[in-house]
Amino acid sequence: MRHDTAPATPTDAGPATSGPHATPGAAFAGLHHRWGRPLFLPNAWDHASAAALAARGFAAVGTTSLGVAAATGLPDGAAATRDQTLQLALTLGSGPFLLSVDAESGFSDEPKEVAEFARELWAVGAVGINLEDGLGPADLHAAKIAAVKSAVPGLFVNARTDTYWLGDGQGTLKRLDAYQQAGADGVFVPGLTDPARITALVRHLEVPLNVLYSPDGPALPELAALGVRRVSLGSLLYRRALGAALDAVEGILDGRTPSGGTTPSYGEVQALARGTG
Template identity: 35%
Template sequence: MTQFEKAQAFHALHQAGNPLVLYNIWDAGSAKAVAEAGAKAIATGSWSVATSQGYEDGEKLPLDRVIRTAKQISAAVDLPVSIDFEGGYAKEPEFIADNIARLIAAGAVGLNFEDRVVGGDGLFSQVDQAHRIAAIRGVADETGIPLFINARTDVFLKADPAKHADHMKEATDRCDVYAEAGASGIFIPGLSDPDLIGRICAHTKLPVNAYMKEGAPSIAEMAKLGVARISHGPAPYREAMKALTERAAAFYGS
């Protein structure tokens, strides 16, 4: 497939009630392994990519390495590739646009783009984040690649789960604003309550990306709620490294 065709295919995989399940990877080797297992698309997790290269998450991994990794992954598999691009490695829309152009040139057809202020406090205002998303959509349109912008909101991520219902208005407002700005989907990490996930799905026309973690609904349950995409975040990397450590320990007799 061409990059354009991969982008189209990636959009088509997001179906409410029939979610695209992404077992997040961190390099070309893990991408090939997951592709050979039957994945329909490939997606990185920023924590895993950074940790595998000796860095902490939070845009500590140099941008050049992120782009190089994206290029290596895209070359290794003939599947749509989405990159967890955190906050775009910039605050101002014009600088984000430059970075996105590099990401698309590396072969990516999608990205996660979060609204928390990386390296700062809190979230970008809805207006500011909308400008940032619009800049991404603008440069994608210029390249002719229908980039899937998975707009991540961290409204729920650090909030007390017992008070997640109190944050629903802000979350749904952000869904609306981000959709208007050009987002392709909405990602709601931290939210595990089935009723609240269902309410998000019912509210927005954007495909909803939920996060698989301990205590979250099962894939089948998320499908019934209307979820269109499920991510596993850093869990695959942690599981792989745990298995490697255990095998090595057995080999060395420790």
Template identity: 35%
Template sequence: MSTLQEKATLFHQSHMKGNPLVLVNVWDAGSAQAIQSAGATAIATGSWSVAAAHGQQDGEAMPFQLVLDNLSRITASVNLPVTIDIEGGYGKFASEVKENVSQVIHHGAVGVNIEDQLTDGIGLYTVEEQCLRLSAAREAADEAGIPLFINARTDVFLQNAPEQHNHTLLEKVLIRSNAYAEAGASGLFVPGLQNPQLIQELCERSSLPVNVMVTSREPLPKQLAELGVARISYGPYPYLQAMEHLKKFGRNILSGS
């Protein structure tokens, strides 16, 4: 793949309902190369993992320039499409989101995650506010001539305990899904949703391909594919597993065993 446009087109085509794109989230160039070597068809960062790997907290605490520098090293080290998680876009206003998305494209990304959770983690942007922000991201992509995959994350489910997930919340998500699609989003990301029945109904009714996040070995991609999921990501799980392995490796060496 020689151009960013080709990578972006391929990345779009990889989102297929019932045959999902599986993304093992990375945090730096080294982890990106490892996942590429494992047979990945695309590379995705996870904001929590990137922040932790740089000694930072999640929640846009990591300076955006450092986010871009890390992205540049990733895109330069692999030949696969790269999508980046920029949390809430690193800006409250649409103009800020537009500028930041322009920078992300300039540094080689063909996809971006933008969430509707407020930066302090309490509450969500209104549907209208988030649509303005997503539209600004689409404008940035159009001006760059790149068919950027905008993965619109909604935290409706994440901000409610799993036992409270029900059809009332599902309807709220569907309202956002439809509005986000009209604003220029390419996909819908619903972290926190684990209920198979609700996942299946969301996949059936959403006009956008659905991304589900897995934070353990279960459910398997095959099971989520049967529910109609188009994209599966693993968030901080790969980083946490790698760090646990590193700690165990270190303990064994330092204890002399």
């Protein structure tokens, strides 16, 4: 997708910066600024999954680093999938949807190298990047954010802190403040599910709050009411797809016909190929 043209009629369009001449970057940012209607962002791991989600009407699609890593037999969160992530972005960046890329911690501890990777993502059509701190030094993560925003001002930087994902939540405000000041367009706190703490963060922050949907946490309408502006699915869809495949093969071995869920036909999957769907 070129960055000087608007996305193709997604059903979740209508951001504050929308219009016939809105750029994809501005459109994606606008989807985070609709009070009471958070951006619901499903995460894909290959072309078919992204195309299928777009065909269901999602204006924006993210990638999942776990899905990308697992699909290629590499570990997640180990800076091992830079090339695979960029290749997927190249495949998806020209699609009829807004693309945000999960780039782990930027695949480098050098802010300049992270900024260069962000430039490459922008060049192939991505409009957003997710950068996680992995509880590394907050000042280093802030430097990465600042470098990316300096290099690619139009790229939406979603700055993730792992204070709840890997810890007990201590230091969340300090880290998020540093990331806001560095230029983050939004912040992401996976593992945070307590409504009171979500409300406190929303009131404190100057940028949109992104949370990870949890089957055990608040439902989407409640998250919207709390002021959350973006709800991501992370690796959930990939893990559900893998689980469905295991359930199906075990059922067949037990003499049962696979049932439940949706099974696209061969032709429907073929139609997801670029240029035919």
